[in-house]
Amino acid sequence: MNLTDAKAQFIQSWGIMGSQWGINRTMAQIHALLIIAAHPLTAEEIMEQLSISRGNTNMNVRELIDWGLLQKVIVPGERKEFFTAEKDIWKVATLIMYQRKKRELDPMVKVLNQLSEVEGDKNDADVKAFTETIGNIKKFTGQAEKTLDTMIKAEENWFWSSFLKLFK
Amino acid sequence: MNLTDAKAQFIQSWGIMGSQWGINRTMAQIHALLIIAAHPLTAEEIMEQLSISRGNTNMNVRELIDWGLLQKVIVPGERKEFFTAEKDIWKVATLIMYQRKKRELDPMVKVLNQLSEVEGDKNDADVKAFTETIGNIKKFTGQAEKTLDTMIKAEENWFWSSFLKLFK
DNA sequence: TATATGTTTCAATATTTATTGAAAGTTTAG
Protein backbone atom coordinates (compact mmCIF):
# COMPACT_ATOMS: atom_id res chain seq x y z
CA MET A 1 0.00 0.00 0.00
CA ASN A 2 1.32 3.43 -0.90
CA LEU A 3 1.21 6.50 1.27
CA THR A 4 -1.79 8.09 -0.47
CA ASP A 5 -3.91 4.96 -0.15
CA ALA A 6 -2.79 4.44 3.41
CA LYS A 7 -3.84 7.94 4.36
CA ALA A 8 -7.22 7.52 2.68
CA GLN A 9 -7.71 4.24 4.50
CA PHE A 10 -6.83 5.79 7.83
CA ILE A 11 -9.30 8.63 7.33
CA GLN A 12 -11.98 6.15 6.31
CA SER A 13 -11.48 3.87 9.29
CA TRP A 14 -11.19 6.68 11.80
CA GLY A 15 -14.47 8.03 10.45
CA ILE A 16 -16.25 4.70 10.80
CA MET A 17 -14.98 4.24 14.32
CA GLY A 18 -16.08 7.73 15.25
CA SER A 19 -19.60 7.14 13.98
CA GLN A 20 -19.85 3.90 15.92
CA TRP A 21 -19.03 5.85 19.06
CA GLY A 22 -21.60 8.54 18.48
CA ILE A 23 -19.29 11.05 16.81
CA ASN A 24 -20.28 12.45 13.46
CA ARG A 25 -18.37 10.67 10.72
CA THR A 26 -17.24 13.83 8.97
CA MET A 27 -15.95 15.31 12.20
CA ALA A 28 -13.86 12.21 12.79
CA GLN A 29 -12.61 12.26 9.20
CA ILE A 30 -11.51 15.88 9.40
CA HIS A 31 -9.72 15.03 12.61
CA ALA A 32 -8.02 12.04 10.96
CA LEU A 33 -7.03 14.12 7.94
CA LEU A 34 -5.33 16.69 10.12
CA ILE A 35 -3.66 14.12 12.34
CA ILE A 36 -1.78 12.73 9.37
CA ALA A 37 -1.38 16.00 7.48
CA ALA A 38 2.19 17.15 7.04
CA HIS A 39 1.14 20.79 7.32
CA PRO A 40 -1.79 22.81 8.61
CA LEU A 41 -4.63 22.86 6.06
CA THR A 42 -7.16 25.48 5.00
CA ALA A 43 -10.93 24.92 4.94
CA GLU A 44 -10.56 24.86 1.16
CA GLU A 45 -8.14 21.94 1.30
CA ILE A 46 -10.23 20.00 3.80
CA MET A 47 -13.26 20.38 1.52
CA GLU A 48 -11.35 19.08 -1.45
CA GLN A 49 -9.64 16.20 0.29
CA LEU A 50 -12.86 14.87 1.81
CA SER A 51 -15.26 16.01 -0.93
CA ILE A 52 -17.53 17.81 1.46
CA SER A 53 -19.24 21.18 1.35
CA ARG A 54 -18.01 24.42 2.77
CA GLY A 55 -20.79 24.53 5.35
CA ASN A 56 -20.15 21.03 6.55
CA THR A 57 -16.44 21.75 6.83
CA ASN A 58 -17.01 24.92 8.80
CA MET A 59 -19.43 23.34 11.26
CA ASN A 60 -17.31 20.30 12.00
CA VAL A 61 -14.07 22.23 12.25
CA ARG A 62 -15.74 24.52 14.75
CA GLU A 63 -16.95 21.55 16.76
CA LEU A 64 -13.46 20.02 16.74
CA ILE A 65 -11.97 23.29 17.95
CA ASP A 66 -14.61 23.31 20.67
CA TRP A 67 -13.46 19.86 21.75
CA GLY A 68 -9.88 21.14 21.86
CA LEU A 69 -8.79 18.72 19.14
CA LEU A 70 -8.03 21.33 16.47
CA GLN A 71 -6.44 24.74 16.50
CA LYS A 72 -6.42 27.69 14.16
CA VAL A 73 -2.98 28.55 12.90
CA ILE A 74 -1.92 31.96 11.65
CA VAL A 75 0.36 31.77 8.65
CA PRO A 76 2.10 35.10 8.04
CA GLY A 77 1.21 36.63 4.71
CA GLU A 78 -1.93 34.49 4.30
CA ARG A 79 -5.51 35.71 4.53
CA LYS A 80 -6.92 32.23 4.94
CA GLU A 81 -7.16 30.40 8.23
CA PHE A 82 -5.19 27.21 8.64
CA PHE A 83 -6.05 24.34 10.92
CA THR A 84 -3.88 21.85 12.70
CA ALA A 85 -4.59 18.89 14.98
CA GLU A 86 -3.13 17.82 18.28
CA LYS A 87 -0.92 14.89 17.26
CA ASP A 88 0.05 13.53 20.64
CA ILE A 89 -2.32 10.58 20.86
CA TRP A 90 -2.31 10.60 24.65
CA LYS A 91 -3.50 14.20 24.67
CA VAL A 92 -6.08 13.41 22.00
CA ALA A 93 -7.43 10.54 24.09
CA THR A 94 -7.63 12.58 27.28
CA LEU A 95 -9.30 15.48 25.48
CA ILE A 96 -11.94 13.15 24.06
CA MET A 97 -12.48 11.42 27.38
CA TYR A 98 -12.84 14.75 29.14
CA GLN A 99 -15.37 16.07 26.64
CA ARG A 100 -17.48 12.93 26.67
CA LYS A 101 -17.48 12.75 30.42
CA LYS A 102 -18.59 16.36 30.60
CA ARG A 103 -21.26 16.06 27.92
CA GLU A 104 -22.72 12.62 28.51
CA LEU A 105 -21.65 11.09 31.81
CA ASP A 106 -22.15 14.16 34.00
CA PRO A 107 -25.83 14.59 33.07
CA MET A 108 -26.41 10.91 33.84
CA VAL A 109 -24.77 11.31 37.24
CA LYS A 110 -26.99 14.29 37.94
CA VAL A 111 -30.05 12.17 37.20
CA LEU A 112 -28.77 9.33 39.38
CA ASN A 113 -28.42 11.73 42.29
CA GLN A 114 -32.01 12.81 41.94
CA LEU A 115 -33.18 9.23 41.66
CA SER A 116 -31.55 8.15 44.92
CA GLU A 117 -33.92 10.51 46.69
CA VAL A 118 -36.96 8.56 45.61
CA GLU A 119 -39.67 8.85 48.25
CA GLY A 120 -41.64 5.97 49.69
CA ASP A 121 -41.54 3.41 52.41
CA LYS A 122 -37.92 2.42 52.96
CA ASN A 123 -39.06 -1.01 53.99
CA ASP A 124 -40.95 -1.59 50.75
CA ALA A 125 -38.97 -4.26 48.95
CA ASP A 126 -39.43 -2.54 45.57
CA VAL A 127 -38.21 0.83 46.80
CA LYS A 128 -35.33 -0.83 48.56
CA ALA A 129 -34.27 -2.77 45.47
CA PHE A 130 -34.45 0.34 43.30
CA THR A 131 -32.42 2.58 45.59
CA GLU A 132 -29.87 -0.16 46.00
CA THR A 133 -29.48 -0.58 42.24
CA ILE A 134 -29.15 3.17 41.73
CA GLY A 135 -26.71 3.32 44.63
CA ASN A 136 -24.52 0.69 43.02
CA ILE A 137 -24.51 2.46 39.70
CA LYS A 138 -23.59 5.70 41.45
CA LYS A 139 -20.77 4.02 43.29
CA PHE A 140 -19.46 2.62 40.06
CA THR A 141 -19.71 5.86 38.08
CA GLY A 142 -18.15 7.76 40.96
CA GLN A 143 -15.19 5.44 40.83
CA ALA A 144 -14.96 5.60 37.06
CA GLU A 145 -15.00 9.39 37.22
CA LYS A 146 -12.18 9.47 39.72
CA THR A 147 -10.14 7.18 37.52
CA LEU A 148 -10.86 9.31 34.49
CA ASP A 149 -9.94 12.51 36.30
CA THR A 150 -6.68 10.97 37.39
CA MET A 151 -5.89 9.87 33.86
CA ILE A 152 -6.78 13.26 32.45
CA LYS A 153 -4.58 15.04 34.93
CA ALA A 154 -1.77 12.54 34.65
CA GLU A 155 1.29 13.12 32.59
CA GLU A 156 1.88 10.85 29.66
CA ASN A 157 5.00 9.44 31.22
CA TRP A 158 3.16 8.45 34.29
CA PHE A 159 0.81 6.40 32.14
CA TRP A 160 3.57 4.71 30.28
CA SER A 161 5.51 3.81 33.38
CA SER A 162 3.59 3.34 36.62
CA PHE A 163 0.15 2.68 35.22
CA LEU A 164 1.53 0.21 32.76
CA LYS A 165 3.26 -1.87 35.41
CA LEU A 166 0.28 -1.94 37.71
CA PHE A 167 -1.92 -3.51 35.12
CA LYS A 168 0.42 -6.22 33.97
CA MET B 1 -40.31 11.77 43.14
CA ASN B 2 -42.17 8.48 43.48
CA LEU B 3 -40.94 5.07 42.44
CA THR B 4 -42.86 4.93 39.17
CA ASP B 5 -41.58 8.30 37.99
CA ALA B 6 -38.09 7.48 39.13
CA LYS B 7 -38.07 4.28 37.11
CA ALA B 8 -39.39 6.07 34.03
CA GLN B 9 -36.72 8.74 34.45
CA PHE B 10 -33.99 6.14 34.77
CA ILE B 11 -35.11 4.36 31.59
CA GLN B 12 -35.29 7.65 29.74
CA SER B 13 -31.81 8.81 30.79
CA TRP B 14 -30.18 5.45 30.21
CA GLY B 15 -31.66 5.49 26.72
CA ILE B 16 -30.34 8.95 25.94
CA MET B 17 -26.89 8.06 27.20
CA GLY B 18 -26.88 4.90 25.11
CA SER B 19 -27.76 6.77 21.94
CA GLN B 20 -25.00 9.29 22.56
CA TRP B 21 -22.54 6.41 22.74
CA GLY B 22 -23.71 4.79 19.53
CA ILE B 23 -26.10 2.30 21.08
CA ASN B 24 -29.66 2.20 19.83
CA ARG B 25 -31.92 4.07 22.24
CA THR B 26 -34.51 1.31 22.49
CA MET B 27 -31.87 -1.29 23.22
CA ALA B 28 -30.58 0.82 26.08
CA GLN B 29 -34.11 1.40 27.36
CA ILE B 30 -34.96 -2.29 27.40
CA HIS B 31 -31.75 -2.87 29.27
CA ALA B 32 -32.61 -0.14 31.78
CA LEU B 33 -36.13 -1.49 32.22
CA LEU B 34 -34.82 -4.92 33.07
CA ILE B 35 -32.09 -3.64 35.35
CA ILE B 36 -34.66 -2.04 37.60
CA ALA B 37 -37.38 -4.65 37.12
CA ALA B 38 -38.30 -6.59 40.23
CA HIS B 39 -38.97 -9.73 38.19
CA PRO B 40 -38.11 -11.13 34.79
CA LEU B 41 -40.42 -9.69 32.10
CA THR B 42 -41.99 -11.09 28.96
CA ALA B 43 -41.72 -9.53 25.51
CA GLU B 44 -45.35 -8.53 25.97
CA GLU B 45 -44.57 -6.57 29.10
CA ILE B 46 -41.52 -4.89 27.58
CA MET B 47 -43.65 -3.80 24.61
CA GLU B 48 -46.27 -2.30 26.90
CA GLN B 49 -43.91 -0.58 29.31
CA LEU B 50 -41.91 1.08 26.56
CA SER B 51 -44.71 1.47 24.01
CA ILE B 52 -42.78 -0.22 21.27
CA SER B 53 -43.71 -2.81 18.68
CA ARG B 54 -43.32 -6.52 18.90
CA GLY B 55 -40.69 -6.57 16.15
CA ASN B 56 -38.62 -3.84 17.72
CA THR B 57 -38.73 -5.62 21.07
CA ASN B 58 -37.67 -8.91 19.60
CA MET B 59 -34.75 -7.47 17.66
CA ASN B 60 -33.33 -5.46 20.52
CA VAL B 61 -33.79 -8.21 23.08
CA ARG B 62 -31.90 -10.53 20.78
CA GLU B 63 -29.10 -8.01 20.42
CA LEU B 64 -28.91 -7.56 24.19
CA ILE B 65 -28.70 -11.32 24.67
CA ASP B 66 -25.96 -11.35 22.06
CA TRP B 67 -24.05 -8.78 24.10
CA GLY B 68 -24.50 -10.98 27.17
CA LEU B 69 -26.51 -8.32 28.98
CA LEU B 70 -29.81 -10.21 29.02
CA GLN B 71 -30.77 -13.80 29.57
CA LYS B 72 -33.81 -15.88 28.84
CA VAL B 73 -35.46 -17.28 31.92
CA ILE B 74 -37.61 -20.36 32.04
CA VAL B 75 -40.57 -19.97 34.35
CA PRO B 76 -42.16 -23.36 35.13
CA GLY B 77 -45.72 -23.61 33.90
CA GLU B 78 -45.37 -20.65 31.51
CA ARG B 79 -45.29 -20.84 27.75
CA LYS B 80 -43.90 -17.37 27.33
CA GLU B 81 -40.23 -16.52 27.53
CA PHE B 82 -39.08 -14.24 30.31
CA PHE B 83 -36.06 -11.97 30.22
CA THR B 84 -33.81 -10.78 32.97
CA ALA B 85 -30.78 -8.50 33.05
CA GLU B 86 -27.41 -8.80 34.66
CA LYS B 87 -27.72 -6.44 37.63
CA ASP B 88 -24.15 -6.37 38.86
CA ILE B 89 -23.01 -3.07 37.43
CA TRP B 90 -19.37 -4.13 37.34
CA LYS B 91 -20.26 -7.12 35.18
CA VAL B 92 -22.47 -4.96 33.00
CA ALA B 93 -19.62 -2.50 32.45
CA THR B 94 -17.08 -5.20 31.60
CA LEU B 95 -19.50 -6.91 29.24
CA ILE B 96 -20.12 -3.65 27.39
CA MET B 97 -16.42 -2.83 27.26
CA TYR B 98 -15.61 -6.28 25.94
CA GLN B 99 -18.25 -6.12 23.21
CA ARG B 100 -17.29 -2.67 22.05
CA LYS B 101 -13.63 -3.53 22.00
CA LYS B 102 -14.38 -6.60 19.93
CA ARG B 103 -16.74 -4.87 17.52
CA GLU B 104 -15.16 -1.46 17.03
CA LEU B 105 -11.64 -1.25 18.39
CA ASP B 106 -10.36 -4.55 17.03
CA PRO B 107 -11.18 -3.71 13.38
CA MET B 108 -9.38 -0.38 13.80
CA VAL B 109 -6.33 -2.16 15.20
CA LYS B 110 -6.37 -4.49 12.22
CA VAL B 111 -6.34 -1.50 9.88
CA LEU B 112 -3.54 0.16 11.84
CA ASN B 113 -1.44 -2.97 11.45
CA GLN B 114 -1.90 -2.89 7.70
CA LEU B 115 -1.09 0.80 7.58
CA SER B 116 2.21 0.45 9.35
CA GLU B 117 3.40 -1.59 6.39
CA VAL B 118 3.09 1.32 4.02
CA GLU B 119 5.65 1.04 1.27
CA GLY B 120 7.93 3.83 0.13
CA ASP B 121 11.26 5.42 0.84
CA LYS B 122 11.86 5.18 4.57
CA ASN B 123 13.87 8.37 4.43
CA ASP B 124 11.01 10.29 2.85
CA ALA B 125 9.93 12.73 5.56
CA ASP B 126 6.23 12.22 4.74
CA VAL B 127 6.40 8.43 4.92
CA LYS B 128 8.41 8.69 8.10
CA ALA B 129 5.93 11.06 9.73
CA PHE B 130 3.00 8.87 8.77
CA THR B 131 4.45 5.61 10.03
CA GLU B 132 5.48 7.33 13.21
CA THR B 133 1.97 8.65 13.83
CA ILE B 134 0.42 5.25 13.12
CA GLY B 135 3.04 3.65 15.35
CA ASN B 136 2.11 5.94 18.21
CA ILE B 137 -1.58 5.23 17.83
CA LYS B 138 -0.84 1.50 17.77
CA LYS B 139 1.26 1.78 20.90
CA PHE B 140 -1.54 3.61 22.63
CA THR B 141 -4.31 1.25 21.56
CA GLY B 142 -2.15 -1.73 22.44
CA GLN B 143 -1.77 -0.37 25.95
CA ALA B 144 -5.46 0.48 26.23
CA GLU B 145 -6.36 -3.05 25.13
CA LYS B 146 -4.11 -4.58 27.75
CA THR B 147 -5.68 -2.43 30.42
CA LEU B 148 -9.14 -3.36 29.23
CA ASP B 149 -8.32 -7.06 29.18
CA THR B 150 -7.02 -6.81 32.71
CA MET B 151 -10.14 -5.07 33.88
CA ILE B 152 -12.37 -7.57 32.14
CA LYS B 153 -10.57 -10.48 33.69
CA ALA B 154 -10.34 -8.85 37.10
CA GLU B 155 -12.64 -9.67 39.95
CA GLU B 156 -14.91 -6.94 41.21
CA ASN B 157 -13.25 -6.91 44.60
CA TRP B 158 -9.93 -6.32 43.05
CA PHE B 159 -11.26 -3.21 41.37
CA TRP B 160 -12.79 -1.87 44.52
CA SER B 161 -9.67 -2.39 46.59
CA SER B 162 -6.30 -2.38 44.86
CA PHE B 163 -7.25 -0.52 41.73
CA LEU B 164 -9.01 2.10 43.76
CA LYS B 165 -6.02 2.80 45.95
CA LEU B 166 -3.62 3.06 43.07
CA PHE B 167 -5.60 5.79 41.46
CA LYS B 168 -6.09 7.98 44.46
C1' DT C 1 -14.86 53.70 0.88
C1' DA C 2 -15.49 50.02 -2.44
C1' DT C 3 -14.34 45.53 -3.69
C1' DA C 4 -12.48 41.18 -3.30
C1' DT C 5 -11.53 37.48 -0.31
C1' DG C 6 -12.80 34.66 3.17
C1' DT C 7 -16.21 32.83 6.87
C1' DT C 8 -20.64 31.68 8.90
C1' DT C 9 -25.44 30.54 9.02
C1' DC C 10 -29.42 27.82 8.27
C1' DA C 11 -33.60 26.25 5.58
C1' DA C 12 -34.02 22.75 2.30
C1' DT C 13 -32.65 18.22 1.15
C1' DA C 14 -30.42 13.84 1.35
C1' DT C 15 -28.85 10.06 3.95
C1' DT C 16 -28.79 6.98 7.58
C1' DT C 17 -30.88 4.55 11.13
C1' DA C 18 -34.81 2.82 13.79
C1' DT C 19 -39.53 1.15 13.98
C1' DT C 20 -43.73 -0.89 12.67
C1' DG C 21 -46.86 -4.55 11.79
C1' DA C 22 -48.47 -8.20 9.29
C1' DA C 23 -47.12 -12.60 7.37
C1' DA C 24 -44.33 -16.59 7.97
C1' DG C 25 -42.27 -19.64 11.10
C1' DT C 26 -42.03 -22.38 15.36
C1' DT C 27 -43.43 -24.79 19.42
C1' DT C 28 -46.55 -26.81 22.66
C1' DA C 29 -50.80 -28.89 24.45
C1' DG C 30 -54.67 -31.48 23.74
Next chain:
DNA sequence: CTAAACTTTCAATAAATATTGAAACATATA
Protein backbone atom coordinates in the same frame (compact mmCIF):
# COMPACT_ATOMS: atom_id res chain seq x y z
C1' DC D 1 -52.35 -34.24 13.86
C1' DT D 2 -53.89 -29.52 14.37
C1' DA D 3 -55.13 -25.45 16.49
C1' DA D 4 -53.68 -22.06 19.54
C1' DA D 5 -49.86 -19.63 21.59
C1' DC D 6 -45.94 -17.59 20.90
C1' DT D 7 -41.67 -15.84 18.24
C1' DT D 8 -39.19 -14.17 14.24
C1' DT D 9 -38.51 -11.85 9.94
C1' DC D 10 -38.32 -8.08 6.88
C1' DA D 11 -40.25 -4.77 3.40
C1' DA D 12 -42.39 -0.50 4.02
C1' DT D 13 -42.32 3.63 6.60
C1' DA D 14 -41.09 6.96 9.98
C1' DA D 15 -37.80 9.48 12.56
C1' DA D 16 -33.38 11.19 13.45
C1' DT D 17 -29.20 12.99 11.75
C1' DA D 18 -25.98 14.91 8.47
C1' DT D 19 -25.06 17.68 4.35
C1' DT D 20 -25.53 21.10 0.93
C1' DG D 21 -25.21 25.55 -1.04
C1' DA D 22 -26.44 30.07 -1.55
C1' DA D 23 -27.13 34.31 0.93
C1' DA D 24 -25.64 37.04 4.76
C1' DC D 25 -21.88 38.44 7.28
C1' DA D 26 -17.04 39.84 8.24
C1' DT D 27 -12.51 41.48 7.21
C1' DA D 28 -8.48 42.92 4.66
C1' DT D 29 -6.56 45.47 0.78
C1' DA D 30 -6.11 49.03 -2.52
